[in-house]
Amino acid sequence: MSNTPKNYKGISILLVLILSAGLLFAFSVKNDKLFAIAKNLDIFASLVRELDSYYVDEIDPDELVSIGINAMLEELDPYTEFIPEEDQDDFRMMTTGEYAGVGALIGNRTGTNMVLMPYKGFPAQVGGLRIGDEILRVDSVDVVKKNTADISSLLKGPANTKVLVVVKRGSDTLHVDLTRKKIVISNVPYHGMIDSETGYIKLSDFTTNAATDVRNALLDLKSRGATKLVLDVRDNPGGILKEAIEIVNLFIPKGKEVVRTIGKLQSVNSVYKTEKSPVDKEIPLVVLINERSASAAEIVAGALQDYDRAVLIGRKTFGKGLVQSTIPLSYNSQVKLTTAKYYIPSGRCIQAIDYSQKDDEGNGYNVPDSLRNEFKTKNGRRVLDGGGIEPDEVIESPTYAPITYSLVARSLVFEYVNNFALENQEIASPREFEVSNKIYDDFVGWLEGKDYDYTTRVEKTIEDLVTFAEKEKYYDDIKEDLESLKKSVSHSKEQDLLTFKDEIKEALKDEIVSRYYYQEGVVEASLNKDDEISESLKVLKNSTQYASMLKPKI
Numbered sequence: 001m002s003n004t005p006k007n008y009k010g011i012s013i014l015l016v017l018i019l020s021a022g023l024l025f026a027f028s029v030k031n032d033k034l035f036a037i038a039k040n041l042d043i044f045a046s047l048v049r050e051l052d053s054y055y056v057d058e059i060d061p062d063e064l065v066s067i068g069i070n071a072m073l074e075e076l077d078p079y080t081e082f083i084p085e086e087d088q089d090d091f092r093m094m095t096t097g098e099y100a101g102v103g104a105l106i107g108n109r110t111g112t113n114m115v116l117m118p119y120k121g122f123p124a125q126v127g128g129l130r131i132g133d134e135i136l137r138v139d140s141v142d143v144v145k146k147n148t149a150d151i152s153s154l155l156k157g158p159a160n161t162k163v164l165v166v167v168k169r170g171s172d173t174l175h176v177d178l179t180r181k182k183i184v185i186s187n188v189p190y191h192g193m194i195d196s197e198t199g200y201i202k203l204s205d206f207t208t209n210a211a212t213d214v215r216n217a218l219l220d221l222k223s224r225g226a227t228k229l230v231l232d233v234r235d236n237p238g239g240i241l242k243e244a245i246e247i248v249n250l251f252i253p254k255g256k257e258v259v260r261t262i263g264k265l266q267s268v269n270s271v272y273k274t275e276k277s278p279v280d281k282e283i284p285l286v287v288l289i290n291e292r293s294a295s296a297a298e299i300v301a302g303a304l305q306d307y308d309r310a311v312l313i314g315r316k317t318f319g320k321g322l323v324q325s326t327i328p329l330s331y332n333s334q335v336k337l338t339t340a341k342y343y344i345p346s347g348r349c350i351q352a353i354d355y356s357q358k359d360d361e362g363n364g365y366n367v368p369d370s371l372r373n374e375f376k377t378k379n380g381r382r383v384l385d386g387g388g389i390e391p392d393e394v395i396e397s398p399t400y401a402p403i404t405y406s407l408v409a410r411s412l413v414f415e416y417v418n419n420f421a422l423e424n425q426e427i428a429s430p431r432e433f434e435v436s437n438k439i440y441d442d443f444v445g446w447l448e449g450k451d452y453d454y455t456t457r458v459e460k461t462i463e464d465l466v467t468f469a470e471k472e473k474y475y476d477d478i479k480e481d482l483e484s485l486k487k488s489v490s491h492s493k494e495q496d497l498l499t500f501k502d503e504i505k506e507a508l509k510d511e512i513v514s515r516y517y518y519q520e521g522v523v524e525a526s527l528n529k530d531d532e533i534s535e536s537l538k539v540l541k542n543s544t545q546y547a548s549m550l551k552p553k554i
Helices: 004-054 061-074 085-096 148-155 210-223 241-249 296-306 402-409 412-423 437-447 457-471 475-489 493-499 501-529 531-541 543-549
Strands: 081-083 098-101 104-109 112-118 134-138 162-169 172-179 181-184 190-193 198-202 228-232 257-263 270-273 285-289 311-314 322-328 334-343 353-358 364-366 374-376 382-384
Touching: 004 061, 061 081, 081 085, 085 098, 085 334, 104 148, 112 501, 134 148, 148 162, 190 210, 190 501, 198 210, 198 531, 210 228, 210 241, 228 531, 241 257, 241 296, 257 296, 285 296, 285 531, 296 311, 311 531, 402 412, 402 493, 402 501, 412 437, 412 501, 437 501, 457 475, 493 501, 531 543
Parallel strands: 198 228, 228 285, 285 311
Antiparallel strands: 081 334, 098 181, 104 112, 112 134, 134 162, 162 172, 190 198, 257 270, 257 334, 322 334, 353 364, 374 382
16 A cells, blocks of 8 residues: 555645744744834833823923824834824825915015915915015914914915905005915916927926826817927926826826835735826827936836836936825824835836935935846836936036025025015016016115125135145145135125126026916926926927937947
8 A cells, every 4th residue: 555645644744833833933923023012102101101290390291202203203214204183184285285275385584474475366366465475464363473384374274264364565564355265286387388399297296186287288288289298397296196107197008007016015015007098199208307306206207218108308316216105093193104115117116215224323325326226118228226217318407606596595586576576567478578687787786785695616615725724734834825815716796796697687587477477487487498498309309319319229
């Protein structure tokens, strides 16, 4: 009789023992982790109770626990955060772009709370509030010394309720009665024709309806004769994943993978594909990106690059390949935490910082070039993971003179334009308006007596040289040479106002246009003097160059 059945029986018993041991081990490990969690929570609760009882001064338990929670989450990554009940409205506005209020961006300039941008078509703008209006009171509350978050809360409220805003404009005090409305901020602040055949869409966010906003803009541009397109996601911080997928779907066929998410739990692993027919899968397309394009913006740019559907122009993106999910907690609070990484069609994850490893200061490590992996686009072009989306053509970031930075940073351009807007009822259209020499000379005269001193890069280098010379005991030997060098490179503000006149004029132009045409006007005005857009037009007008950029380099 064969011994095979006995062998099978022995093997079966062995397998059962191995599996049982494995399950017991897994169960034991899980129990150990649950015990550790329970133990540490008990210690934390005991500590807070004892602090409340014995600490010499009164403590605020809510504030103390909140600090503890935030400190704990900061150890993970910058995107995992606790959202208490009182912050739910702000969080909802960030993710949906919707809230009820007056529709204005407010902030603090030169120590004063003021309107920085009333959104066109909403109560603040319709009711007459302007950029630069100093906010004195909201209803009966004096807000001069309040922070902007408190003022923002006072301005928000249920739709169709009244709110009185008292502002100072120049020497006048104005009482403005507004009715709060549901505010839905468009993800596309501007779209239009750059020239007779090239359309342009500025996509600033990925909140609810971003894909609809882009779709409507695209259809409008095509109806106006656009046969080429520039999609601008520069400075776009990202947002809702679903909107990114649908925007990619506007340009690629149904059934194509856009992104997949992979995490620790099976429930967060998903593959997302296009589900609709595209609006236009042939139109030549350039996508503009920069170092502040992140998350959903990178999914759009990266997927279109992986399918060789668009030429990317600009600078390497931020490199955020982490997916956040919102999980409800007790007492109407939530936690937004990282649950997965996303991978675009070529298979690459573009996450640039490894937060699982930290340096001595608690910062994550940038993925070194030696550990970046190579992937291929549909046409076989070489692309890398671990460091953001790299453009097909790099355009260096513009640099500005120290005097320009100083005039803008000290809000002198802002203040001058406040006065300009009071004295000038209208200006030419955004793309036609230019700062005349007369306006510039008036600005220069207005600057007299105002503090806008600055240090040039050369002067800073000499200061560093003096510091090192003193430390290394060489200063006495070269003191006369250094003093002579200082005198020869010492800047003249009057001369710099002439030397850098053109770029200071551009700063003035942006600020002036914003007063009359708001956010949309600023974008439109920039189209004429934007290096990335100029390069986009060259590429789109040269079909041979456009096609070659989408093929592997031989």
